[in-house]
Amino acid sequence: MPQLSSLESALKHYFGYDSFRPGQRYIVEQALQNRDLLVVMPTGGGKSLCFQLPALLKKGLTVVVSPLIALMQDQVEALQDNGIGATFINSSLSAYQVRTREQAILSGKVKLLYIAPERLLSEKFLPFLDLVCHQMGISAFAIDEAHCVSEWGHDFRPEYRQLQKLRHRFSGVPTIALTATATERVRQDIIQQLGLVEPSIHIASFNRQNLFYEVQPKQKQSYQQLLQLIRQQSGAGIIYCLSRRRVDEIAFKLKNDGIAALPYHAGLSDRDRTANQTSFIRDDVQVMVATIAFGMGINKPDVRFVIHYDLPRNLESYYQESGRAGRDGEPARCTLFLNYGDIKTIEYLIAQKPDPQEQRIAKQQLRQVIDYAEGIDCRRTIQLSYFGERFSGKCDNCDNCCHPKPMQDWTMEAMKFLSCVARCKERFGMTYIIDVLRGAKNQKILQNGHQNLSTYGIGKDRSIDDWRMLGRSLLHQGLLAQTTDGYSVLKLNALSWEVMRRQRSVLIAVSAAPTRISDEDTRAAAEVELLFQRLRKLRKQLADEQGVPPYVIFADSTLRLMATQQPKSLAAFSRLSGVGSHKLARYGAQFLAEIQAYCEEV
Known part of the structure; x- marks a missing residue:
């Protein structure tokens, strides 16, 4: 030594x-x-x-x-x-x-x-x-x-x-x-x-500053939403799903759409799981689609995005799974799709637990996930508080900080919603209440005679999604209650009556359009990106020759430094972060030659 x-x-x-x-x-x-x-x-x-x-x-x-x-x-x-x-x-x-x-x-x-x-x-x-x-x-x-x-x-x-x-x-x-x-x-x-x-x-602090956190409402064409998101990303990514069937389905569709993707779940044989994981680690495929319930145990530092296609069951799991992104300290994106249908699936899984105490804990954890997904505060503030760490907020690296949602006064709509719950005798769930508000003519409403209520049809001016957004917000603000016996019946509480008596106003967050990145910024990054991709190609070639994952040669962060600084000598190359004595001697000349060739072509 x-x-x-x-x-x-x-x-x-x-x-x-x-x-x-x-x-x-x-x-x-x-x-x-x-x-x-x-x-x-x-x-x-x-x-x-x-x-x-x-x-x-x-x-x-x-x-x-x-x-x-x-x-x-x-x-x-x-x-x-x-x-x-x-x-x-x-x-x-x-x-x-x-x-x-x-x-x-x-x-x-x-x-x-x-x-x-x-x-x-x-x-x-x-x-x-x-x-x-x-x-x-x-x-x-x-x-x-x-x-x-x-x-x-x-x-x-x-x-x-x-x-x-x-x-x-x-x-x-x-x-x-x-x-x-x-x-x-x-x-x-x-x-x-x-x-x-x-x-x-x-x-240490649980704050991963390089990760951008965002929540997107899951659209009806959710697969197209996912595909578009992947095509906007560069580098490797992981997609988490709730079920094995969904994993296989998404992986199959991605392959058909030209995305190199493989499935990973407990239903595969050990041999197939190992082979798929190796392909992902060595950059032979771009995307791994995996079940939330099954830990991947990977040590791949250059995962650039993690997408939760379905809701995770608790915030600790979400922190762990989203945390597989950006382990090299470079920027990475963590996206959570919010779909209220997932809640029913998870609630069904919770109901299968034999221990009532386990069920109560699991329901509480699910509520924390929903609060996180629907929260308008800094995502880090919500996450870190779960681990007992205080964060002042305004991280400037989450959707809520970068694109603050404007607050709107929905007091009148809230009064209509709560009045409808009252007139339906607090015996129904959210979907039914929204149907009454929007004047639906389904059999159940007609059987109950609720087409004759004063609140029937008074909410036609708002979409189903609008009313659902309001209903969830009322629940999370404590202005409305819900039974926990598996039927999710809406119940009024003291605060509900304050709203209906005009003693309390209701503000809810409404999504704002994201800001666009300027063309000038895009052009400035394009040249560095071209060299970065050439260096990645050289790294992949060397890794394949040695039978090791590409990140073992150099981390993405080191390649990006090469692309931005473009060193001209071994001495300058040696000063890059991530270049030790052994790697300098082994790889320095090849990467310098690639940088020089690129500079001569530009």
């Missing part, structure tokens, strides 16, 4: 970055002091570096516990491409391959070993770890996805509970527990279950 004068010089040498992200340096320093650590850092915040850099600077082997084979392989490939001794041992390897890797570890060629908890704690592997500890030392255990240890977490795995055995068997070895999301209750459970001793706890 070369003489490195500081942590920053080590960071540049191994990973090519000039400076740490917020919180990283302090965590690395604590790890180098052999402290137990609990690191809660959102997806894309740079958790992995917090244990990878100390592993390279300390003597011995760092053992990384990871629950997902795909994640292990991705991280190991990225480390190896930086010239770092890393390997994994999992069920995808033959006995011969396992023995070869164990020999490499014992000969000191490996600094980081990635392994699943089941393999790590097996009777065959623990004695080998004893030998490693005796011969060369174990510098740390890094427990990735540490929330899996807690029954209160969102992805509990019983085998994680057994990891406390490591503390008893290797008592002097520090443990670093890392997770992307954890409430206070889950954090305490992680500390207890892993036996962490006076851990240094670091909780």
